[in-house]
Amino acid sequence: MPLRLLKYALSKDYPGTRFFKAHETPKKSYDVVIIGGGGHGLAAAYYLAKEHGITNVAVLEKGYIGGGNTGRNTTIVRSNYLTPEGVKFYDASVKIYEGLSEELDLNLFYSTRGHFTLAHTESAMRTMRWRAEVNKHVGVESYVVGPEEISKACPQLDMSCSGQAPILGALYHAPGSVARHDGVAWGYARGADRLGVEIFQNTEVLGIDVQGGKVAGVKTSKGYIATTKVLSAVAGFTPRICEMVGLDTPIVIHPLQACVTEPMKPWLDTILVSGSLHVYVSQSSRGELVMGSSLDPYEVHSTRSTLDFVEGLTSHMLDMFPFLSNIKVVRQWAGMADMTPDFAPIMGKTPIEGFYLDAGWGTWGFKATPISGKTMAETIARDHAPDLIHSFRLSRFEDYELTGEKGAASVGH
Amino acid sequence: MQTEKLITPIAHAFPVGSVAWGVINGMQVVTRFVGSDEEEARKEFLGIADASFLGKFGVKGRNAAQWLQDQGIVVPEQPNSWAGNADGSLVLRLGGSEFLIENAPGGNLCEKLLKADAKPAGVYLVPHVEASFVLSGNAVQELFAEVCSIDLTRAALGVQEVVMTQFAGVSVVLMHQDLEGEARYRVWCDSSYGPYLWEVMAGIANEHSGGPIGIGNYFSAYK
Amino acid sequence: MKLLTCPVNGTRPLSEFVFGGECRVPPAADCSDKVWADYVHNRHGAPGIKQEWWYHAPSGTWFIAERNTLTDQVIRTFLKGQEGKQ
Ligand SMILES: Cc1cc2nc3c(=O)[nH]c(=O)nc-3n(C[C@H](O)[C@H](O)[C@H](O)COP(=O)(O)OP(=O)(O)OC[C@H]3O[C@@H](n4cnc5c(N)ncnc54)[C@H](O)[C@@H]3O)c2cc1C
Numbered sequence: 001m002p003l004r005l006l007k008y009a010l011s012k013d014y015p016g017t018r019f020f021k022a023h024e025t026p027k028k029s030y031d032v033v034i035i036g037g038g039g040h041g042l043a044a045a046y047y048l049a050k051e052h053g054i055t056n057v058a059v060l061e062k063g064y065i066g067g068g069n070t071g072r073n074t075t076i077v078r079s080n081y082l083t084p085e086g087v088k089f090y091d092a093s094v095k096i097y098e099g100l101s102e103e104l105d106l107n108l109f110y111s112t113r114g115h116f117t118l119a120h121t122e123s124a125m126r127t128m129r130w131r132a133e134v135n136k137h138v139g140v141e142s143y144v145v146g147p148e149e150i151s152k153a154c155p156q157l158d159m160s161c162s163g164q165a166p167i168l169g170a171l172y173h174a175p176g177s178v179a180r181h182d183g184v185a186w187g188y189a190r191g192a193d194r195l196g197v198e199i200f201q202n203t204e205v206l207g208i209d210v211q212g213g214k215v216a217g218v219k220t221s222k223g224y225i226a227t228t229k230v231l232s233a234v235a236g237f238t239p240r241i242c243e244m245v246g247l248d249t250p251i252v253i254h255p256l257q258a259c260v261t262e263p264m265k266p267w268l269d270t271i272l273v274s275g276s277l278h279v280y281v282s283q284s285s286r287g288e289l290v291m292g293s294s295l296d297p298y299e300v301h302s303t304r305s306t307l308d309f310v311e312g313l314t315s316h317m318l319d320m321f322p323f324l325s326n327i328k329v330v331r332q333w334a335g336m337a338d339m340t341p342d343f344a345p346i347m348g349k350t351p352i353e354g355f356y357l358d359a360g361w362g363t364w365g366f367k368a369t370p371i372s373g374k375t376m377a378e379t380i381a382r383d384h385a386p387d388l389i390h391s392f393r394l395s396r397f398e399d400y401e402l403t404g405e406k407g408a409a410s411v412g413h
Numbered sequence: 414m415q416t417e418k419l420i421t422p423i424a425h426a427f428p429v430g431s432v433a434w435g436v437i438n439g440m441q442v443v444t445r446f447v448g449s450d451e452e453e454a455r456k457e458f459l460g461i462a463d464a465s466f467l468g469k470f471g472v473k474g475r476n477a478a479q480w481l482q483d484q485g486i487v488v489p490e491q492p493n494s495w496a497g498n499a500d501g502s503l504v505l506r507l508g509g510s511e512f513l514i515e516n517a518p519g520g521n522l523c524e525k526l527l528k529a530d531a532k533p534a535g536v537y538l539v540p541h542v543e544a545s546f547v548l549s550g551n552a553v554q555e556l557f558a559e560v561c562s563i564d565l566t567r568a569a570l571g572v573q574e575v576v577m578t579q580f581a582g583v584s585v586v587l588m589h590q591d592l593e594g595e596a597r598y599r600v601w602c603d604s605s606y607g608p609y610l611w612e613v614m615a616g617i618a619n620e621h622s623g624g625p626i627g628i629g630n631y632f633s634a635y636k
Numbered sequence: 637m638k639l640l641t642c643p644v645n646g647t648r649p650l651s652e653f654v655f656g657g658e659c660r661v662p663p664a665a666d667c668s669d670k671v672w673a674d675y676v677h678n679r680h681g682a683p684g685i686k687q688e689w690w691y692h693a694p695s696g697t698w699f700i701a702e703r704n705t706l707t708d709q710v711i712r713t714f715l716k717g718q719e720g721k722q
Contacts, residue, residue, distance in 0.1 A: 577692075579693070
């Protein structure tokens with residue numbers, strides 16, 4: 001290590017190998033243009049190249065890669081959802097995650113912790129039993145546990161929650177994990193770059209050229225690019241991109257906030273979620289408690305955070321862990337969550353030929369990064385969405401075939 | 414047949430034992446929390462009493478003001494203001510066209526209004542079963558500052574103002590009144606939040622050498 | 637603390653209010669299924685100045701706020717039907 005440091009200090013040029021080439025000027029045309037250099041856009045680029053041999057691809061990112069929700073989320077990966085289509089889809093993602101560090105040759109600090117969704121009321125217990133049955137049916141390891149097991153897994157937890165909301169039980173989900181979010185973006189970026197994909201940072205899409213109902217190209221801050229296939233993978237910016245092609249969707253943007261404490265010695269092994277107290281928490285590999293809550297209550301297209309949020313969140317954290325009263329919150333931030341009415345994503349084709357949508361990731365999309373990349377790549381390559389994402393198509397709203405994922409997605413992300 | 418017994422909506426917040434219970438206006442309430450000297454002292458620092466037993470009557474609609482006037486009730490002119498009737502009952506104008514009337518101690522105006530002739534079009538009854546409180550004392554503003562984010566000092570409140578805001582997360586209606594020569598505040602909230610709000614306010618009152626007291630300290634009719 | 641001004645009760649902390657979504661006009665009752673589904677599900681999600689329903693919970697007052705959803709600045713609030721009045 002010191003030798004390598006010396007090399008960096010003495011050399012005029014940056015001697016390390018970059019994760020991906022720093023392209024400046026895009027070509028005149030590409031087979032596929034991907035808008036958004038978050039995990040989803042980069043993963044789609046990677047699987048287009050790797051699994052479908054489509055390498056003439058540009059990823060356009062208006063800021064820096066991973067600077068959107070990918071780098072702002074609280075990194076919970078789980079598949080204990082409520083609907084069979086949801087459980088199958090997220091389970092496929094968890095399976096890819098488990099081998100992803102190896103595949104991308106980058107340590108993603110993927111750490112399987114076990115995930116408890118606490119129930120403080122009989123009706124919450126009912127939902128937990130329901131979720132456990134759906135999960136079991138699809139082959140996902142989730143089951144309902146009682147207070148003793150929760151106490152054993154987390155002895156620090158005040159089981160009465162300061163007498164306010166005694167814990168009756170929980171849904172336990174063994175595969176629940178956390179990972180390093182920016183690592184996921186960087187790993188996919190490097191993988192895609194090695195296969196020939198070109199990644200452009202500081203390159204904003206300003207308009208989409210649609211002619212006769214078909215995509216013809218994109219207008220960017222670095223000029224016009226001709227293409228017949230555009231993937232929008234911009235999470236909180238989806239309504240703005242959709243406006244460029246005149247497409248209305250049910251997506252509404254609400255800020256979602258999170259915060260971390262100063263680092264502590266490791267004491268919290270598991271991931272804990274409480275719907276009634278509106279909090280969830282895990283301990284990062286750096287020792288910080290990573291904490292979050294439900295959405296801000298109204299539409300704002302901004303990543304400003306609020307004092308109300310930390311006040312509300314910490315008071316509930318203290319109900320669960322009174323001994324944290326002297327621990328400091330050192331950072332807070334917000335992302336823009338692209339919310340759908342049924343708490344499921346919108347993926348696949350749209351009425352505009354060549355315009356593909358990967359959106360509606362709201363508060364739950366980090367865990368889906370690998371599988372959405374894979375399925376969107378297939379959708380673009382074959383111009384046909386695979387069965388796994390059929391339930392998430394945009395036309396489900398017109399068909400009144402909404403999914404019902406709210407019960408498993410509103411607080412635990 | 415069993416006769417129904419009303420009990421104050423705040424009952425769950427009251428300690429068992431030590432306090433003295435009684436029945437006022439058909440409702441079981443605590444009439445004394447500690448010795449009368451100590452209650453007198455609490456009242457000066459920060460007293461809080463349960464007035465939920467006072468009869469209430471509500472009406473709303475475009476003709477509600479006119480109808481009340483026809484019944485001989487004083488109608489406050491401004492939205493969010495209150496007026497007192499000659500018998501000591503209160504009339505609160507909640508917003509533009511909704512009214513809450515509360516009996517004077519020992520009065521029965523609300524019962525009379527309830528029995529009054531069929532209401533004309535544009536007059537709708539609104540049932541009221543709120544928990545209601547009386548607050549007084551030197552430290553009352555400190556309590557307000559702890560539970561509420563808006564300025565409730567007397568200067569800010571004006572004379573006849575009714576404020577609808579939140580105390581410790583619970584929606585309340587609040588007004589200030591000089592009663593039997595002293596400054597008091599009246600607070601109403603949904604009865605299901607009554608015990609919670611009582612605990613919060615009584616807890617703060619204790620920190621300021623005050624605390625819960627019997628309603629007789631405020632209304633001599635119940636001494 | 638964010639503040640919002642209720643046209644009846646004055647300026648209050650945002651925690652006293654409930655967001656009711658954008659003010660929208662339903663299509664005619666005999667419209668096509670497609671138009672109706674569009675009204676039920678789709679929203680004008682892009683940022684901009686919008687008129688929205690807000691509810692002051694302690695007093696039960698519904699009113700309209702004109703707000704920039706990009707900057708979160710409230711331009712004005714008024715009761716329905718009293719748009720022009722002060
Ligand atoms: C606080 C918080 C906590 C969360 N917690 C979890 C969690 O625990 N588990 C979980 O699974 N999910 C969680 N999520 C959700 C998850 O973060 C997102 O769903 C996911 O990261 C979306 O990834 P993405 O690649 O689609 O979007 P992003 O990472 O947001 O990437 C979109 C990119 O598009 C770029 N872009 C936008 N417009 C343009 C344009 N015109 N031109 C060029 N580029 C553009 C943006 O700059 C951005 O980098 C959380 C989200 C937040 C905000």
